[in-house]
Amino acid sequence: MDFDHRTEGTADEVWLAAPQWAEVPALVLTDLARLVVVSAHPDDESLGASGLIIHAAQLGVPVHVVVATNGDASHPDSPSTTPAELAAVRRAELLSAVQHLAPGASVDFLELPDGRLREHVDTLAAHLGSLELGPRDLIVAPWRGDGHGDHEAAGATAGRIARNRGAQVLEYPVWMWHWATPTDARVPWSRLVTLALTEEQQERKELAIRAHTSQNAPLSDAPGDEVLLGDRFHDHFCRPFEVFVTPLGSATLSSSFFSDFYEGKSDPWGFETRWYEIRKRQLTVASLPRPLFASGLEIGCSIGVLTADLAGRCASLLATDIAEQPIATARARLIEQNHVEITRADVPTEWPDGQFDLVVVSEVAYYWSAEDLDRVLERIALALTPDGVVVACHWRHPVEGYPQRGDDVHRAFREHPALALLSEHREDDFLLDVFVRPPALSVAAETGLV
Incomplete structure (x- = not known):
């Protein structure tokens, strides 16, 4: 309360x-x-x-x-x-x-x-x-x-x-x-x-x-x-x-929404300055069940702050966003990281080619309608390698005009038959879930400790 x-x-x-x-x-x-x-x-x-x-x-x-x-x-x-x-x-x-x-x-x-x-x-x-x-x-x-x-x-x-x-x-x-x-x-x-x-x-x-x-x-x-x-x-x-x-808007937010939102702002979410964001990012990276991944995909990279942390854990990393302004900032941030590609993609209408053993969906899925979220989950299921890992992290509080809530998003992830929950972190403010292909084996089991 x-x-x-x-x-x-x-x-x-x-x-x-x-x-x-x-x-x-x-x-x-x-x-x-x-x-x-x-x-x-x-x-x-x-x-x-x-x-x-x-x-x-x-x-x-x-x-x-x-x-x-x-x-x-x-x-x-x-x-x-x-x-x-x-x-x-x-x-x-x-x-x-x-x-x-x-x-x-x-x-x-x-x-x-x-x-x-x-x-x-x-x-x-x-x-x-x-x-x-x-x-x-x-x-x-x-x-x-x-x-x-x-x-x-x-x-x-x-x-x-x-x-x-x-x-x-x-x-x-x-x-x-x-x-x-x-x-x-x-x-x-x-x-x-x-x-x-x-x-x-x-x-x-x-x-x-x-x-x-x-x-x-x-x-x-x-x-x-x-x-x-x-x-x-x-x-x-x-x-x-x-x-x-009445219900929240049911349609996926358009690219113009994000272009207008970012206009004149270098870091509108406070990714670089807010302790809440810094801590959440550290928890997200710490949740990865393996030290290294061959090919990572980050959907909704914004200005590339989380992307920079993921870059150190991936041999190659593809990061996408829907708006040009944050993409420009992200590219400047990672200009020396030759193994990182940052591109514009209107997910789920557009989806990158390739197979990935890490897919990160952080603070983006509540912008999608329920139907588009289902499309994304199907695309992830097809693009994920047999040993692949999916990380989802989302704000839980209601936001006027967003099609979905963080809790709704994570429930959809948990209910998808191609994904098994490996770990979960729950706070009043956000959810952080890690999924793998079924069956989910703990890190200790995977590394032979048990």
């Missing part, structure tokens, strides 16, 4: 006064066969999507609610209520809330660990996959940029399943209204849509929210049982409209 719920947060009148609302379009719902609402914790659905649930039910659309966790970690220091007792209370509260919204709705409780949903997304994904979603189904889930790990995991998983099944998808912010302000660059204004609520729908939404008594009132007078969600927080959900986030 990237915020403290005990802080005052941004007042709702500040949000309502934001001029950006004038550019936010209305949500249009047509020809829905089913609404599937994913809730990371009991009460997420009531706070973020209860108006939509009511609206769908009134249109005769079946509603299915999937509750990932029981929310039993909401009061970790409670002296009066055990986690098991709180889980039972919160399940009952959710069922009561749903009765106010869509009495005929079905509810699934997955009972995954509260606060650790990232570790159990495969279970959530399998359950959502079993619902046989299709193009006329709409799945809504917590916004993956909400600042809460469970919300991020729920939103990203729902988005992945929706994409795979061709279903429609929306995400709803909950905590963003608390920790952000209207001018915060993380607020995805360009992707917001609003759903207007009637007075009757607002009243039913308020009843649903208040049904979650354990979150809206103290469990007892004892320390550790304090109210979790105060009136100032609830103000965000008393509006005559609900807000949803």
Whole structure:
């Protein structure tokens, strides 16, 4: 969790006064066969999507609610209520809330660990996959940029399943209204849509929210049982409209995007100066399972800082990028390295000839659509030698306008049948995975130590 719920947060009148609302379009719902609402914790659905649930039910659309966790970690220091007792209370509260919204709705409780949903997304994904979603189904889930790990995991998983099944998808912010302000660059204004609520729908939404008594009132007078969600927080959900986030752009970013991005900048990412980048680069090079490679390929080399480190580990190295300006900088940096070739290539449309025993894909694959990423993985599988190594490293936080997230990218790498995971390094900020041809043998096994 990237915020403290005990802080005052941004007042709702500040949000309502934001001029950006004038550019936010209305949500249009047509020809829905089913609404599937994913809730990371009991009460997420009531706070973020209860108006939509009511609206769908009134249109005769079946509603299915999937509750990932029981929310039993909401009061970790409670002296009066055990986690098991709180889980039972919160399940009952959710069922009561749903009765106010869509009495005929079905509810699934997955009972995954509260606060650790990232570790159990495969279970959530399998359950959502079993619902046989299709193009006329709409799945809504917590916004993956909400600042809460469970919300991020729920939103990203729902988005992945929706994409795979061709279903429609929306995400709803909950905590963003608390920790952000209207001018915060993380607020995805360009992707917001609003759903207007009637007075009757607002009243039913308020009843649903208040049904979650354990979150809206103290469990007892004892320390550790304090109210979790105060009136100032609830103000965000008393509006005559609900807000949803539409999916990230689905198309691969064009070469003009990168040309514009690099214009007038020598090192826009801070590769040469930021300790974060220096450390990550050192970890990337240290992850290589062999001291030397015959033929390396780096996709998306930018200004060639990582390229210079890889050059010392490869007998020959081909580095590509989509934009001319960083390529010029990279060529100047490696001008004395005759075994390094740096060329422009619009991957995956263009792909270099040859076989490679090292392929590095660092901070580039989230620029590609899901379809183009699949194309790249197929090209890597064809170009990789039998003893080849693939290194993938990507930023995990959401970026407005990028087609994919780092977690989505690495999941695709892990699911490809031609690749086996050899090692992994996971931090809140980035993922670093190393793959080989199956089966994956450890460095100790490969070198005869075990």
